[in-house]
Amino acid sequence: MAFITATDLSLGYDSQVIVSGLNFTVNRGDYLCIVGENGSGKTTLMKTLLHLKEPVGGQIVTGDGLKKNEIGYLPQQTLVQRDFPASVKEIVLSGCQGRCGMRPFYNREEKSLARENMERMGILALADRCYRDLSGGQQQRVLLARALCATRKILLLDEPVAGLDPVVTAQMYDLIKDLNRDGITIIMISHDIEAAMKYASHILHIGDRVFFGTIDEYRKSETGHFFIEGQKDGVESNG
Amino acid sequence: MDKLILYLQYPFVRYALIVGVLIALCSSLLGVTLVLKRFSFIGDGLSHVAFGAMAIAAVLQLTNEMVIILPVTVISAVLLLRTGKNARIQGDAAIAMVSVGALAFGYLLMNVFSTSPNLSGDVCSTLFGSTSILTLTQTEVWVCVVLSVAVVLIFLFFYNRIFAVTFDEDFSRAAGTRADAYNLMIAVVIAVIIVLAMNLVGSLLISALVIFPALSAMRVFNSFRSVTVCSAILSVVSAFFGIVLSILAGTPVGSTIVAVDVAVFLVCYAVGAAKGGFRK
Ligand SMILES: Nc1ncnc2c1ncn2[C@@H]1O[C@H](COP(=O)(O)OP(=O)(O)O)[C@@H](O)[C@H]1O
Ligand SMILES: [Mg+2]
Numbered sequence: 001m002a003f004i005t006a007t008d009l010s011l012g013y014d015s016q017v018i019v020s021g022l023n024f025t026v027n028r029g030d031y032l033c034i035v036g037e038n039g040s041g042k043t044t045l046m047k048t049l050l051h052l053k054e055p056v057g058g059q060i061v062t063g064d065g066l067k068k069n070e071i072g073y074l075p076q077q078t079l080v081q082r083d084f085p086a087s088v089k090e091i092v093l094s095g096c097q098g099r100c101g102m103r104p105f106y107n108r109e110e111k112s113l114a115r116e117n118m119e120r121m122g123i124l125a126l127a128d129r130c131y132r133d134l135s136g137g138q139q140q141r142v143l144l145a146r147a148l149c150a151t152r153k154i155l156l157l158d159e160p161v162a163g164l165d166p167v168v169t170a171q172m173y174d175l176i177k178d179l180n181r182d183g184i185t186i187i188m189i190s191h192d193i194e195a196a197m198k199y200a201s202h203i204l205h206i207g208d209r210v211f212f213g214t215i216d217e218y219r220k221s222e223t224g225h226f227f228i229e230g231q232k233d234g235v236e237s238n239g
Numbered sequence: 240m241d242k243l244i245l246y247l248q249y250p251f252v253r254y255a256l257i258v259g260v261l262i263a264l265c266s267s268l269l270g271v272t273l274v275l276k277r278f279s280f281i282g283d284g285l286s287h288v289a290f291g292a293m294a295i296a297a298v299l300q301l302t303n304e305m306v307i308i309l310p311v312t313v314i315s316a317v318l319l320l321r322t323g324k325n326a327r328i329q330g331d332a333a334i335a336m337v338s339v340g341a342l343a344f345g346y347l348l349m350n351v352f353s354t355s356p357n358l359s360g361d362v363c364s365t366l367f368g369s370t371s372i373l374t375l376t377q378t379e380v381w382v383c384v385v386l387s388v389a390v391v392l393i394f395l396f397f398y399n400r401i402f403a404v405t406f407d408e409d410f411s412r413a414a415g416t417r418a419d420a421y422n423l424m425i426a427v428v429i430a431v432i433i434v435l436a437m438n439l440v441g442s443l444l445i446s447a448l449v450i451f452p453a454l455s456a457m458r459v460f461n462s463f464r465s466v467t468v469c470s471a472i473l474s475v476v477s478a479f480f481g482i483v484l485s486i487l488a489g490t491p492v493g494s495t496i497v498a499v500d501v502a503v504f505l506v507c508y509a510v511g512a513a514k515g516g517f518r519k
Contacts, residue, residue: 050413069415087462094403098414104396130461150414
């Protein structure tokens with residue numbers, strides 16, 4: 001049984017449908033990239049997978065021992081966080097709250113887990129620094145470390161490289177690839193179709209046309225062909 | 240100094256100091272959350288609602304005004320939180336409507352039904368809290384102590400959750416924290432604090448009491464814990480000196496405390512600017 005199985009899923013707000021007819025599965029160890037134009041409903045899909053909102057139709061079944069709150073999440077950055085006075089340590093540790101249950105304070109085990117994940121993301125030296133003073137790439141590492149505190153199984157990343165420069169972007173992609181190699185399942189929203197084709201194992205394309213399949217299937221499909229070429233043209237004419 | 244010691248002999252002065260310090264402590268704790276969650280307007284709106292409720296209590300000539308003020312303010316807090324979330328009704332506009340409406344009705348009620356010979360004095364003291372802190376009864380002091388202790392305990396117990404929900408509501412919710420329940424709790428606690436603080440600074444100045452210490456601490460410190468601790472200390476110290484100053488100089492208590500808060504903010508602003516360059 002797969003981690004996540006979506007059947008005939010439709011998404012939207014207040015019963016106004018944005019996308020419909022989504023069918024896909026995510027298995028342990030997969031690296032799924034969700035691509036599609038701005039406003040096509042990628043973030044909405046992710047929020048639905050996280051049970052932050054109800055689907056308009058269809059259903060999502062989690063299986064293979066995955067519990068609802070064992071999903072790590074890296075959100076698109078919000079306004080509140082930008083001037084939030086919080087140290088890196090505090091933020092990473094807050095990723096452990098799902099493990100606490102009703103216990104009000106973090107225990108030693110959770111504190112060492114936070115430390116471990118800061119080390120893994122290479123931000124241990126920044127532990128006492130203030131989040132708002134960090135660079136964009138460092139901030140993303142902090143949020144990634146927090147997400148890792150919440151899960152050992154699956155990460156949902158909403159445009160993790162938005163606003164990062166090319167070098168830092170490449171580092172971020174490598175970091176995520178390493179996590180995937182260590183056995184963590186990845187679902188990532190990305191605008192960058194080239195990176196998606198390079199790193200992912202599966203593609204979910206949402207928009208006017210919906211596609212789900214492996215990288216090779218996507219490359220051969222009409223939707224994929226169209227989208228990949230379209231992006232290349234876009235890049236050439238832009239730059 | 241002699242004058243101060245002399246004044247401390249009077250129970251009403253001691254009551255005022257105890258209550259003032261406790262209220263300052265409570266109001267500063269949630270200040271950071273309020274500021275960061277853009278809830279400060281809710282605080283403002285609620286204080287006006289509390290004024291309206293106070294007017295109703297005065298008209299009904301209740302001996303214990305809390306009976307009306309507390310539930311009305313808590314219910315309004317819950318309702319305002321709801322509308323604030325609703326994208327279709329502008330949250331800000333709803334709050335402005337409620338708060339201005341409550342002010343107007345409160346004043347109207349007091350005007351039409353009041354039997355008091357000194358109406359404008361009454362209104363002024365509810366709005367700016369000029370005397371009520373100095374006329375507390377022993378019961379009121381106890382109510383205040385119990386509520387303050389409850390607020391502090393709740394805050395300590397849920398400190399980590401409050402941090403998480405304030406920093407990133409979606410993440411907390413995905414991790415299984417019932418963020419709505421905590422938002423509700425925060426709103427209810429804010430309502431309680433506002434009702435308490437009305438005694439100290441009056442309904443117009445409550446927001447200042449809640450927001451200034453948090454903003455001051457945020458200028459200087461970098462972690463949530465140090466900001467929280469610092470704003471609590473700043474708030475308590477400002478309230479203490481504000482009350483003492485107002486007694487010695489014969490100025491209104493509420494506005495003196497807020498003036499001290501503002502002065503502290505300016506100092507912190509300068510310190511922050513000197514420390515780390517200019518942060519927006
Ligand atoms: N809270 C909301 N209420 C109503 N509509 C929304 C809300 N959030 C997003 N939308 C709409 O849903 C559509 C998809 O948004 P989103 O999932 O954020 O797209 P993407 O992440 O693919 O850019 C957009 O048209 C957007 O206007
Ligand atoms: Mg998006």
